[in-house]
Amino acid sequence: MTPDSSRNRADLRRDSALQRRFRVRLIEERGHRCEQCGNAEKVEAHHRVPLNQGGTWDLENGQLLCPECHKSTRSFAWKIQRGDGTPTRDVLFEAIAQLVEYGGLTESEATDARNRLRNY
Incomplete structure (x- = not known):
């Protein structure tokens, strides 16, 4: 076709x-x-x-x-992907974890961000 x-x-x-x-x-x-x-x-x-x-x-x-x-x-979160094909949602969860690890977010801020992302 x-x-x-x-x-x-x-x-x-x-x-x-x-x-x-x-x-x-x-x-x-x-x-x-x-x-x-x-x-x-x-x-x-x-x-x-x-x-x-x-x-x-x-x-x-x-x-x-x-x-x-x-x-x-x-869902927008599943359509946008990074270069290796990993969906953006997964990338954002990784970024939240890294921000906690390097002091950019407190654990409570990270929990809030993860919950909002899950509800997106």
Whole structure:
């Protein structure tokens, strides 16, 4: 499914027909189950690399997820990653630990920061 190169990327993101075909092809290839938790009730097509970040409609860039697992991928904390691929949330937990270790935060401030991050 190679989109017409004359269409811009924003138009392709909004094309529900392309999204439906992408989902159907993923289900045909992988079955009707969430690839994270195994839920078989309802699945949605997810782009591992979002289209607006250079992702494609290739099946290798796709993943079937239930609504709950798909929702977790939309979190800003999980989309931003550092160079080695570690999600930002993990990076922030590491940074909090280092700030405590080197005296930049008290333990109570670090606990507060960790709790806020968990609730994000």
